[in-house]
Structures are given as structure tokens and as C-alpha cells.
Amino acid sequence: MGWSVLSSIAMQSRIFRVDKAGAATGLGPLEARVMDVVWNIAGWASVNDVVAKLQYKRGEKPLAYTTVKTVLQNLADKRHLKKRSAGKANEFRAVQSRDEFQRSIIDDVVGPLFRTQRNPLLAHIAGELAANEECLADFERLLAEKRAERADA
Numbered sequence: 001m002g003w004s005v006l007s008s009i010a011m012q013s014r015i016f017r018v019d020k021a022g023a024a025t026g027l028g029p030l031e032a033r034v035m036d037v038v039w040n041i042a043g044w045a046s047v048n049d050v051v052a053k054l055q056y057k058r059g060e061k062p063l064a065y066t067t068v069k070t071v072l073q074n075l076a077d078k079r080h081l082k083k084r085s086a087g088k089a090n091e092f093r094a095v096q097s098r099d100e101f102q103r104s105i106i107d108d109v110v111g112p113l114f115r116t117q118r119n120p121l122l123a124h125i126a127g128e129l130a131a132n133e134e135c136l137a138d139f140e141r142l143l144a145e146k147r148a149e150r151a152d153a
Contacts, residue, residue: 025105026101026108027080030063033054034054035075036098037049046086047090050072050092051068072092076092081095
């Protein structure tokens with residue numbers, strides 16, 4: 001894969017990251033934790049709502065109210081959250097569902113690769129799928145579903 005493809009991925013509206021667990025994300029670690037809470041609330045949430053629902057590992061120091069407020073504001077500035085006034089406080093709501101957000105991350109990464117590096121990308125995916133029967137079965141099921149959708153259209 002050429003540097004130009006990687007550069008175009010990095011220059012998208014969000015930065016693609018791989019977290020400590022190896023999962024793809026467009027969010028930093030604190031942003032991901034806060035977004036998880038907002039997605040689980042599934043509606044408008046105040047800073048206090050988010051602070052109250054954040055979960056911590058044993059011995060982990062709770063995040064300060066101001067830290068959570070800043071993260072929520074940053075997510076709103078990045079257009080991941082909508083913001084509205086609720087009296088003297090603000091409330092936030094996710095712009096996209098968790099699934100929509102995850103799909104958009106995949107589109108941001110795979111889309112340019114598919115357009116510019118199709119054969120190497122497909123060869124890599126085929127190799128990964130062939131190494132795991134369960135993944136291969138999932139892929140074959142998804143492919144059959146997409147073919148059926150196309151035939152119905």
C-alpha cells in the first residue's frame with residue numbers, strides 16, 4: 001500500500017486509530033468511553049448523566065465533571081454529537097448510531113483502498129478469511145444476503 005493512500009486516509013475528517021485491543025476507531029480512548037455512554041443512553045444526555053453512567057476499573061480514579069464536559073464539547077465540535085441548551089446546562093445526543101458510526105469508520109478506511117488498491121485488498125481479505133472457517137462462513141452468508149438483495153432490487 002502506497003504512502004499516498006495512507007495519507008489520504010489520515011487526512012479524512014477524522015483520524016483513524018487502532019486502540020490497545022487492536023480495534024479500529026475514529027475516536028480517542030476518552031472519546032470512545034464517553035460515546036459508549038451516550039449511545040447507551042440513546043437520547044439527550046446531560047454531562048451529569050454521562051458522569052453518572054461512566055464505568056471504571058477497580059482502583060481507577062473517576063473522571064472529573066469538567067473533563068467529561070470538555071470531551072462532550074469536543075465530540076460536538078467534531079460533529080459526532082448534537083448539543084442543545086437545557087436551562088443552565090447542555091445536553092448532547094449522538095448524531096449517528098453506534099452501527100452507523102462503525103460503518104462510516106470502515107468506509108473511511110476501506111473505501112479509498114478498495115478504489116485504489118482493489119486486488120491487493122481483496123487478496124488480503126481472502127487470505128484472512130481462508131485462515132478462519134467461522135469468518136469464512138460469516139462472509140459467505142453475508143455475500144449470499146447481498147446477492148439476494150441485489151436480485152430483489
